[in-house]
Amino acid sequence: MFQSHVQLIVSGTVLVVFSPTSKDHRTFFSTRSVTMSERNRNQLPNNLPQLQNLIKRDAESYREEFLQQYRHYQSNVEIFRLKPQQFSKSLDDLVMFLAQVAHAYPEDLADFPQELKDLLKQHSTVLDPSLRMTFCRALILLRNKSLISPTSLLELFFELFRCQDKLLRKTLFTHIVTDIKNINAKxxxxxxxxxxxxxxxxxxxxxxxxxxxxxxxxxxxxxxxxxxxxxxxxxxxxxxxxxxxxxxxxxxxxxxxxxxxxxxxxxxxESEEEGPKVKDLMLRHTVTHKTRKRQKKLDKALKALKKHKKKKKAExxxxxxxxxxxDPQDFAEKLFKQLESSTERFEVRLMTMDLISRLIGLHQLILFNFYPFLQRFMQPHQREVTRILLCAAQASHTQIPPDILQQMLMTVANNFITERNSNEVMTVGLNAVREICARAPLGMSEDLLRDLAQYKNYRNKNVLMAARSLIQLYRQVNPALLHKKDRGKPTEASAEAKALQYGEVDAKDYVPGAEVLPEEQPEPEGEDDGWEEASCSDEDDDDSEGWVDVQHSSDEEQGEDTTAEGEKLTPEMAKRKAAAISQSRILTQEDLKLIRAKQISKEMEKAAPKGKGKKRKLIQIEDRDTGAELPSLSDIERIHKKPKSDKDTRLATVQAGREGREKFSSKKHKKNQRSSTTNKEKKKNKAFMMMKQKKQVRGKGKRSFRDKQIALRDSLLKRKKQA
Incomplete structure (x- = not known):
């Protein structure tokens, strides 16, 4: 225990004199705490972050300090109005401070957001970039606290896009998109x-x-x-x-x-941010120690990744x-008028052509002048000619008069499908003709089709396959235009195929192929039990499955539909049965699968060769969709067999594979490049004359006892001859 009195001196002044053994030490500590709090309060005007933190904790206790800073802000604003182009550090700090604590004093800062907006409107072009960014961030902060209406703020931000400040435009763009998305979230x-x-x-x-x-x-x-x-x-x-x-x-x-x-x-x-993949998560789990906690974390991560993929936007x-x-018609006409008088670069005009062609094909528009315009660019040497041919295919539909499409097809045939061109050019031309005819079959004339069909035996495989695909198309659409030897064996599908005239529509009141389904049995009178209906439907399904198996049980009976009495269905009877089934029941997914299989069997029956050809042609029919809404560029540029690469191409491929690889070096490197080398590695870097003798000695040391005997014998015989 202290026995003497102690004097505390702070800045040369005696505050308290007391004895440590007395009770006066409590008075000392209380006086000291009050003195320190007053000192901190006196420092608050110069320490805005600390004042901001204290206001968020207890706003009413620091109201006087806040009002002092607010008056300081108003005086700085008046100075700023005199020189708006000059940067003010104090104003910058005060604006962000007031934006942070605005929710605590909404009545005092009611005019603060409007004042900031007025300053930005009046001086947006002459403001210092840093100060302008501070004003915008303060307004964004106030908007996030719901202290500003979105309409006036977003309109101001759109006007600020005129500023020559890329960082500011980026910030405003992000906020506008996020704010509108959050407003329409619920x-x-x-x-x-x-x-x-x-x-x-x-x-x-x-x-x-x-x-x-x-x-x-x-x-x-x-x-x-x-x-x-x-x-x-x-x-x-x-x-x-x-x-x-x-x-x-x-x-x-x-x-x-x-x-x-x-x-x-x-x-x-959101699409730019790619998170971890399933493969990475599984690999990370494989190489680590497996515990129950890690397994739970892996399951949670996989679940979150699956949920994130579901939220991804559509393509x-x-x-x-x-x-x-x-009004797509008016929109396409205006675009075409702009295209005709356009002086933009070729890429922009090509994009306009692409959009016009998609509008024509999608909405089946009538724009006759567009096709002669495309024909001017249909030359093999034309830049991006495959995309122009794609535009021609996209702009084709059944409502276009056949004579207009015939002129376009003749242009493609005369400029591309001639033997003076390369095989690739001929292939592209035939593919383009096929894509156009797939959407408008009436555009092909009989003479042109028979001329193009002669390329089915061409010496190049690419041209050969392109011509055969065109023949295959017209076997399904209009076999009458083909030569008799190109029509193939008659099938049920070709017999049912009907060439439609211009403007004719083949509207059916039934689902084609529905005759493959069994007819529902009539319900017994006086029984309306739902369980009985379910049992009857199950029996029908069983019967239908059995009936399909019987139909495809042998090659001779394949495709022969029969009635309940075992009689073969005629085409008229099949139509009546399909109409009755389509009108009396709702088709399920299993029913649609059976109908699809039946339609494929009609196309394959009695026409597909045996062996490999049968399987390949079946795949071609299933994958080929001539009624696609939009053709792809790969359909025009389809090459079945790539040409053999020349020496320069192969050499370029080899050189590309050597990039990033050290010359004449092994792929095995040391894990630590600073580690010491082994004696074996050191010997590789020594001169040959230094290692020559060591190699010979090492070679002798490794000889067997029998080799040493033979060497000694030879040496003695040599000496004897010399003597």
């Missing part, structure tokens, strides 16, 4: 969406190309995220296709074509946007 806010869409429609016509491009990017991103996927958004984006600014027009064309746009606006698209390549256009 339910669609149609009033807000309509207001913003109308404002964006005016922004697309803005004189500032950067602001218009960013506004278009926001609408495209919201459409891809399924937030604004309505017809109004699509039609507003459609107006951007006629913009005088090339970048805006190209962005709108890419949206309708479904291509991935090169993001210049820094979008935080961007779809026709939903083209389906939502109000």
């Amino acid at each position: 339910h669609k806010d149609n009033k807000l969406n309509t207001t913003l869409q109308n404002f964006m429609y005016t922004m697309l016509r803005d004189s500032n190309a950067v602001a218009a491009k960013q506004s278009l990017g926001v609408m495209v991103e919201l459409y891809h995220r399924n937030v604004w996927n309505d017809a109004k958004t699509v039609n507003v984006i459609a107006t951007a296709c006629f913009s005088k600014v090339t970048k805006i027009m190209v962005a709108a064309l890419k949206f309708f074509l479904g291509k991935d746009e090169e993001e210049e606006n820094g979008s935080d698209s 961007p390549f779809n026709f939903s946007a083209l389906h939502l256009l109000h």
Whole structure:
């Protein structure tokens, strides 16, 4: 225990004199704590982060300090108005401080958001970039706290796209997309969406190309995220296709074509973030020690990954946007008029051609002048000629008069399918003719088809296969146009095939092939029990399965439909039975599978050769879909047999495989490059003359006893001869 008095001196002043053994030490510590709290409170005006933290804990206790900082902010704003282009560090800090604590004093800061918006509107172009970014971040913070209405803030941010600040545009773009997505997360806010869409429609016509491009990017991103996927958004984006600014027009064309746009606006698209894969997770689990806890973590990670994959957006390549256009005919005509007088580079004109052709094929539009326009580019030496041929196939449909398509097919045949061209050019021409005829069979004339069918025995396999695929198409569509020897053996499908005239529609009131299903047995009178119906349907299913097996039990009876009495069905009886079944029951997935198998058997029966040909042709018929909504470029460029590579091509492939590999070195390297080398490795780097003697000695030392005897004998004999 202390026996003497102690004097505490702080800054030269005696505060308390007491004895440690007395009770006066309590008074000392209480006085000291009060003194320290007052000192911290006096430091708060210069320490905004600490004041911000204290206000969030207890706002009412620090109201005076807040009002002091708010008055300081108002004085800084008045100074800022005199020189808005000058950066102010104190104003920058005070704006973020007030934005952080605005929720604690909503009455005092009621005019604070509007004041910031007015400052940005008046001085947005002359503001210092750092201070302008601070103002925008403060407004974003206030919007996240629901202290600002979204309409006025988003309109201001769209106007700020005019600023020459790429980082600012990126930040604003991210916030606009995220904010609109969050607003429409639970339910669609149609009033807000309509207001913003109308404002964006005016922004697309803005004189500032950067602001218009960013506004278009926001609408495209919201459409891809399924937030604004309505017809109004699509039609507003459609107006951007006629913009005088090339970048805006190209962005709108890419949206309708479904291509991935090169993001210049820094979008935080969810598709850009790729998480771990299932293979990586399983490998990580394999190489680690297996415990129950690790297994649970693996299961949880796999479940989260599966859930994330389900949330992935649909493929961007779809026709939903083209389906939502109000007037596709007028839109296509305006695009074609713009294309005819366009002076843009060839890639942009090609994109416009692609969009017009998709509109024509999808909506079956009539635009006669488009086909002669395409014929001007149908030359083998034309750049991107395969895409132009693809446009011709996309723009083909049954409502086009046959004479227009015949002229286009003759152009393709005369320019591509001639022996003066290479085999690849001929193959591309035949594939293009096949894709066009698959969508408009009446465009092919009998003389042209028979001429092209003669290439079925051509010396090149690519040309041969392309010609045979064209023959196979018309065997299904209109066998009468083919020569008799090219029609193949008659089948049920070819017998039922009917060549439709222009404008004729083959509308059936039944499901073709439904005659393969059994007819339902009539219900007994006075019994309405549902269990009985279920049992009857089960018996019918069993009978139908047995009937199918009987039908395909032998090659002789394959495809012969019979009635319940065992009589063979005629075509008229088969139609009546199919109509009765289609109208009396709802077809299940199993029924549709049986019908599909029946239709395939009609195409294969009595026509497919035995052995390999039968299997290959069956696969071709199942995979081939001539009624596809959109042809692909691979169908035009399909090459069955690649040409043999020349020496330069093979050498280039070898050189490409050597990239990143050390010359004449092994792939086995040391794990640690700084570790010492072995004696064996050191010997490899020594000169040959230094190692020559060692190798000879080492060789002698390894000789067997018998070898040494022979060597000694030879040495003695040699000496004896010399003596």
